[in-house]
Amino acid sequence: MNTDYKNMQAPHLIIIGGGFAGIELVKQLKNKPVKVTLLDKNNYHTFQPLLYQVASGGLGPDAIAYPLRKIISKLSNIAFRMAEVLTVDTNKKCVSTNIGEFNFDYLCIATGSQTNFFGNAELEKYSMQLKSITDALDLRSDILQEFEKALSESDTSNITRILNFVVVGGGPTGVETAGALAEMKKNVLPADYTELDASKMNVYLIESASRLLASMSEASSTGAAKFLNELGVQIKLNIAVVSYNGNTITLNNGETIETDTVIWSAGVKGKSIDGISIDALGKGNRYKVNAHNQIEGYKNIFAIGDIALMNGDEKYPNGHPMVAPVAVQQAQLFAKNLTHLISNKPLQSFHYFDKGSMATVGRHKAVFESFGIKMQGYIAWLGWMFLHLMLLVGYRNRLIVFINWMWNYISYQRAIRIITRPFVRK
Ligand SMILES: Cc1cc2nc3c(=O)[nH]c(=O)nc-3n(C[C@H](O)[C@H](O)[C@H](O)COP(=O)(O)OP(=O)(O)OC[C@H]3O[C@@H](n4cnc5c(N)ncnc54)[C@H](O)[C@@H]3O)c2cc1C
Structure with missing residues (x-):
């Protein structure tokens, strides 16, 4: 006690x-x-940087959540209430x-x-988001349900809409999510949905600025765009979303994309x-x-x-x-x-010590910059993996994530392709 x-x-x-x-x-x-x-x-801490891996079936939710009670259990002056x-x-x-x-x-x-949906109620109603474990599980279900739906659809325009996935926002979350979806097109669809033509799946990444990863250097932006292009992601820069009604997303250049799934990571x-x-x-x-x-x-x-x-x-x-x-x-x-x-002592002022930033693209590529050193590709991805493993809370979570990543790496598969709680559209 x-x-x-x-x-x-x-x-x-x-x-x-x-x-x-x-x-x-x-x-x-x-x-x-x-x-x-x-x-x-919640009674757990969420490691948000890996939410997109839960959404794409690469990790289970328990791998990135950690019980708050466990963190405070040995801290005698601290109590937790859910x-x-x-x-x-x-x-x-x-x-x-x-x-x-x-x-x-x-x-x-x-x-x-x-x-932040910037006050657009329609976008908020119909888009998927990625801020919590619940969001990530909803998105995982939605992606897999879309694949299932496509199998029983004969109308080609409906199949196009079902298999179009639009990610909005070219920051790290958008880049990582688009890369994970493209990996699913490349590896999961051909393995699990052999009756589907995987080439019918399209992943779009829409960004209103002139480059992806605006908080990183030009070199990292260019590198990330190159890796995404290689994975077949269709990147649209300098383009903003005007509206989305659940079926059609309209862009400010007048273009429309028919899609069941918009993932909003634009703010x-x-x-x-x-x-x-x-x-x-x-x-x-x-x-x-x-x-x-x-x-x-x-x-x-x-x-x-x-x-x-x-x-x-x-x-x-x-x-x-x-x-x-x-x-x-x-x-x-x-x-x-x-x-x-x-104890009435003078207070110190905060100064942020920026150690750098990184983003991963697909299965084994990343962009990484720290203290003036810029890396891209496989070595950057190894650095990204190592740092994320170290930052995860708890040895068990590190081990689970490590094993899952190794499995995904060897098998080209996303380990957890299950719909445990079907996502119901609004
Ligand atoms: C998808 C995604 C990917 C990201 N990737 C990266 C990355 O790669 N690198 C990086 O550095 N940062 C990343 N971030 C940002 C990073 O996660 C945040 O900067 C960080 O979580 C902020 O920490 P925080 O403690 O301020 O808030 P949070 O970690 O969000 O914690 C807030 C807590 O408050 C609780 N809470 C909120 N409201 C209430 C309430 N009314 N009552 C009780 N509890 C409440 C929540 O349940 C939550 O546990 C990412 C974020 C997202 C969403």
Whole structure:
């Protein structure tokens, strides 16, 4: 029994969100003079960078999820409650959740982000997204159901629509998802659906900017586009989506594509919490924070990770990129600053240390850049694999992912091609 937490007389910190930022923060606060309650609507942490592999049947959901209770089980000053936070009362210093209320001395919001459909209700209704394990399982079912549907269809225009897959957004998620779909066309369709003509499957990648992977160098963008072209992905640059009605996607050059499946990976926005002043919200629905992650207008309320929009870092005038290393580094500094705050010591300012970025394309290609070194192709893919294995939480998950990747590599197959929970279209 965790008596330390129960009996602890220390300032109480509530953390909302057990994502990259939240779990790093609890680890850093181990044995510190602060009582911590971690709240998350799920009882697991999701390793979002590999969601696309769950969606394409390469990994099972348990390989990229990790129980939050396991993370805190040896941290005696920390407790976890599976609770969805509904509102915050900043005057009463209390959060309301679906399981009751929690009082706090300090609050840290680490709720991450959600898909941004930029107010287009139709796109939101009909597109698939990739932000959670549920989304990834829906997409996996949808892709496999489309293959099944194509088999019993005789009308060629219907087959075209069913086997057209459109990915919107040429960032890392879009590039990786399009590559995985193209691999399914190349390896899964010919093996599992021998009665289908695999050449009828089309994968489109639509990007409104002039290049893919805009956050990386021109060389990486060109490399990723080349690898995708080799896999047969049809890339459309400088083109935006106007509408999608569930059957037809219309582009701003007047072109239309008939498709049952649009995967929207063209943007995210912060996942804010009711009760925090809307004046504190900045661009992208993220909370404006100072260099100590303190939310504008509040002394005891902080935001870290994707939800935080930090102004003042010269290199990042529009806030830091919404990536895992920013979340982890902000959590590390906030843990330090919180103990300083409690003991009236001066706080340190946050500076992001960018170690580089990467994206994988298909089965064994990637683009990778770090500290001025740029790599592409097979070696970059080995680097990508190694780093993702190291970043996964838990030895079991690393082992499962490693075994699955080796199996996929040797067999050319996506291991988990099963429809366990059929996806029902809206
Ligand atoms: C498909 C995909 C691929 C990505 N690939 C990469 C990559 O390759 N490299 C990289 O660095 N970054 C990548 N990212 C971005 C990275 O995952 C995020 O930057 C990172 O997860 C941010 O961490 P966070 O802790 O701020 O939020 P999250 O990790 O999103 O965690 C937020 C947590 O808050 C919980 N939560 C939200 N609202 C509530 C509420 N009201 N009540 C209770 N709990 C709540 C959620 O359940 C979740 O556990 C990717 C993201 C996606 C979606």
